[in-house]
Amino acid sequence: MADTAAQSLLHDVRLPLLVGRDRELAALRTALAATLAGRGSLVLIGGEAGIGKTVLAKVLLAEGVECGALALVGQCYDLSETPPYGPWVELFEQLAVEPDGPSLPAPLGINSPASDGMALFARARDALVAVRRPIAVFLDDLQWADAASLELLRYLTRRGASLPVLFLATYRASELTRRHPLYGLLPLLVRESDALRIPLRPLDLRSVTRLVADRYPLPEIDAARLVAYLDRRAEGNPFFIGELLHALEEGGLLLPSDEVGGAWELGDLARARLPSLVRQVIDGRAARLGEEVRDLLAVAAILGQVVPLGLWAALAEVEEEALLPVVEAAFDARLIEVADDGASVRFVHALVREALYEGIAPTRRRAWHQRAGEVQAAIAQPDPDVAAYHFQRAGDARAVMWLAHAGSRARALYAPQSAVDHFTRALELARQFRVAPSLSMYRERGLAHETLGEFDPAQANQEAALALARSMGDRKAEWQATLDLGQ
Numbered sequence: 001m002a003d004t005a006a007q008s009l010l011h012d013v014r015l016p017l018l019v020g021r022d023r024e025l026a027a028l029r030t031a032l033a034a035t036l037a038g039r040g041s042l043v044l045i046g047g048e049a050g051i052g053k054t055v056l057a058k059v060l061l062a063e064g065v066e067c068g069a070l071a072l073v074g075q076c077y078d079l080s081e082t083p084p085y086g087p088w089v090e091l092f093e094q095l096a097v098e099p100d101g102p103s104l105p106a107p108l109g110i111n112s113p114a115s116d117g118m119a120l121f122a123r124a125r126d127a128l129v130a131v132r133r134p135i136a137v138f139l140d141d142l143q144w145a146d147a148a149s150l151e152l153l154r155y156l157t158r159r160g161a162s163l164p165v166l167f168l169a170t171y172r173a174s175e176l177t178r179r180h181p182l183y184g185l186l187p188l189l190v191r192e193s194d195a196l197r198i199p200l201r202p203l204d205l206r207s208v209t210r211l212v213a214d215r216y217p218l219p220e221i222d223a224a225r226l227v228a229y230l231d232r233r234a235e236g237n238p239f240f241i242g243e244l245l246h247a248l249e250e251g252g253l254l255l256p257s258d259e260v261g262g263a264w265e266l267g268d269l270a271r272a273r274l275p276s277l278v279r280q281v282i283d284g285r286a287a288r289l290g291e292e293v294r295d296l297l298a299v300a301a302i303l304g305q306v307v308p309l310g311l312w313a314a315l316a317e318v319e320e321e322a323l324l325p326v327v328e329a330a331f332d333a334r335l336i337e338v339a340d341d342g343a344s345v346r347f348v349h350a351l352v353r354e355a356l357y358e359g360i361a362p363t364r365r366r367a368w369h370q371r372a373g374e375v376q377a378a379i380a381q382p383d384p385d386v387a388a389y390h391f392q393r394a395g396d397a398r399a400v401m402w403l404a405h406a407g408s409r410a411r412a413l414y415a416p417q418s419a420v421d422h423f424t425r426a427l428e429l430a431r432q433f434r435v436a437p438s439l440s441m442y443r444e445r446g447l448a449h450e451t452l453g454e455f456d457p458a459q460a461n462q463e464a465a466l467a468l469a470r471s472m473g474d475r476k477a478e479w480q481a482t483l484d485l486g487q
């Protein structure tokens, strides 16, 4: 099955001919060759949205598979933060279905939990060692990874870990704020694991010329006009270039000519009148599908990159069948694709979802998020991170409770840093919304700090819990807090 996943990666993804990435590919191939010879490493591919990070990593992964490596993929999704170990859970699922696949403890697998976080990490490492052939691990969009996932990456790639694994990870450099867990981790990763950093730059004029020549057999003068047009507008961003070409084709300005021999022709680009932002180009494409389809796609964009049809229908308050023509139209317009299980769809690119999302008026967006939070809260097993995300975006006080749930879950899943962050955010919001914080938020945050070996904040939190218990006159909680403090 892991091989099947790799196969679909090779065949479904329609990998394009990469232009302007020869140097980067050479460096990646060197790292791959070393991995095939038993010496793994970590390569970090950074750059702006749409610059070509994912496709570059996938091209290398496909080459790795051809050379006999096992490809494992873990994706992070834009939900301000993925649930604890989200990408690794996805990745190890691909191993679990191998004939003699590992039986990993929760949350990485379905077995009973490990004794502590370190034991969990060691089991993850053992699972990779047990594969007994080179592995190419690909973690996409680390800017959306949770802190625990990053810690596991750090553990597995530390110098001396010496696994025959090539770890490829991508991230949007521009989205790393100082508060982001990856921001502080990047220099550590480079230091501790000798990671190779590959910053991707915009395509130069020569590369854009090659890209155009590869896709459209145009007369020389037309090709030059098109390249100049793309260069002016897309500033070397391959995603934007692709969107512009698509819009020109759709608008009938770039089309196969009547001549035999497969030639193409280019119309008067002054007539193109395409907007200057990639967001507007995508929004225009959705708008051409009609108001109803566009609105439903906007609702889907609220839910995230992967959209379960059931949730989408519930949020839009329509029958699931009513979504099928929308799915078909959006599929034809290359905005979404249907997931293998048929029960969900996904936007073809994170930037497509972001464009549709940005197109929703802020007040409507808040209202949709509020409903999405309620829909999530009402399902059989709500995901606390998802509910917390929507209620936060909605500016709804229920975010406090869901953040606390997410914090408890993170603690139970050996993700103490995420737990601390969640409780901290919950307490901040409680103050903002003037709702009373619960005692357990301090208590659990204190215990998470304790797990991290941060004893001063651990003590401060237990003292806050004790003070709160006293002020509430809750003798049992007071007793518990006294025990936690070891007094």
Ligand SMILES: Nc1ncnc2c1ncn2[C@@H]1O[C@H](COP(=O)(O)OP(=O)(O)OP(=O)(O)O)[C@@H](O)[C@H]1O
Residues within 6 Å of the ligand: 016, 017, 018, 019, 020, 021, 047, 048, 049, 050, 051, 052, 053, 054, 055, 056, 141, 172, 211, 238, 239, 242, 349, 350, 351
């Ligand atoms: N060097 C290249 N040559 C040709 N096409 C490219 C190149 N790089 C990227 N593309 C195309 O541009 C689009 C965007 O690439 P990709 O999805 O890899 O960007 P990304 O950096 O991963 O973006 P994001 O940060 O949003 O995930 C894809 O359709 C891809 O096929």
Ligand SMILES: [Mg+2]
Residues within 6 Å of the ligand: 053, 054, 055, 140, 141, 170
């Ligand atoms: Mg990407």
